[in-house]
Every structure is written in structure tokens, then in C-alpha cells.
Amino acid sequence: MFTGIVEEIGKIEGIIKSEKSASITIKAHKVLEDVKLGDSICTNGVCLTVTAFSSEKFTVDVMAETMRRSNLSSISPGAYVNLERALRAGDRLGGHMVSGHIDGTGTIKAFDEEDNAVWLTIEASSEILKYIVQKGSIAIDGVSLTVAYIDDKVFKVSIIPHTKDATTLIKKKIGDIVNLECDMIGKYIEKFLLVNQQQPAKKTIDLNFLSDNGFV
DSSP states (O other): OSSSSOOOOEEEEEHHEEEEEEEEEEOOOOGGGGGOOOOOEETTTTTEEEEEEEEEEEEEOOOOOOOOOGGGGGTTOOOEEEEEEEEOOOOOOOOOBBBBOOOOEEEEEEEETTOOOOOOOEEOOOOHHHHHHOOEEEEEETEEEEEEEEESSSSEEEHHHHHHHHHHGGGGOOTOOOEEEHHHHHHEEEHHHHHHHHHHHOOOOOHHHHTTTTTO
16 A cells, blocks of 8 residues: 655666566665565556565566556656555555556646646546546556546646656656556445445335235
8 A cells, every 4th residue: 555655756777578568677766775575666656566676776577467557568768657665554644545556547638837836637538537526636657646627538636846846747748648546435435336236125024024924
């Protein structure tokens, strides 16, 4: 589990691709301070497992399903990624609960400056937009942000100077693909509602029921 508060920006050093999966090596510093084999590191919003590391870099395996669903499939050596170590018990939850299991991707449509902030407009599918609510939380490439606008095609977030400096979001270009993870609360509520709708209605016990079954 993560918070969406990026700890540092890493740099892709190398990628070894197989037919559908990949092994990616990332240069970093802060997230390696207490790293162990098997640790989870959120990389552009995707929870990945450390398979090897040194004092200056770590390697992760990316399975085919993750390659299909995320922007890691199009990443190249020299690119920069947002990194965050897994949340520890007792840590402050400065962002929101992020699983690192993204819902899909979106496309950057516009950057608009407003005083000290930058508005970021992202186009997404209806399957993702249905879980996004105004003033709700969303993780974009692993960055916890508050939704400030939404319609049936796009949503917008406003990025403050600290987030501009501490993440890769403003370094991207219009047309770039970003990983999106919606707030998990909405998905759980939808699941519970669907289960309740699918369950047959329970019969109530009344005089008619007792009479029909020979009790009265």
C-alpha cells in the first residue's frame, strides 16, 4: 500500500524486453536507503517488486498484464519515473490510500497555468471516469491529487509548485500517456451494490407464508 506522495524521481537505466514482459533497471537513491529483495516500490503508480539492487539502482520484473495496462510498455532508457516505497505502519498518510494496481491509462490533453499552479487536463475512458468524483482523490503516475473538474470525457487537477518540482508530471508533453488509479472506495461500493442486486430477495415470514406451508 502507498500514499501517492512521491519520494524521488528515478531514471530508467535499462530495459530488457521479452515477448510480452520486461525487466527494468532504475537509478535511484532515497528509495534504496533501506531496500530489501522482495520490497515493493511504486513506479509511475505501479506496484513492482525489487528483484535486484545496488547502492545506486534497482531492478524490477514487469509481467505482461502490467505492460498491457500501463505506460511502462512505452517507456525507454533515460526516461524519468515517480518512485515511492511502501507505506509503513505508523507513517503519516499525507496523500490517500493507493494500491499500486492501476485501473488503466489516460492521455494528457492540456496544461494551463493559473498563478502559481498548473491545470492538467486528462482524457480517460468512461470505465475510469465513472469512478472519479469532483474533490475526490486520484493517483496520476503514482501522484496523489485532488480532482477539481470532471465531465464525460476529461478530468482536471491543479498542480502546486511543490508537486511540479517533486514529480514528473509537468515534464510530460501533450499526448503523453499516464497511469491512473481511482480511489478504491468507489470500486468497493459498486461491488457491494452489484452483489446485493444479484442476490434473490428474501421472503418475509408472515401469516400467508405460514398458511401456505401448513403451519396455520
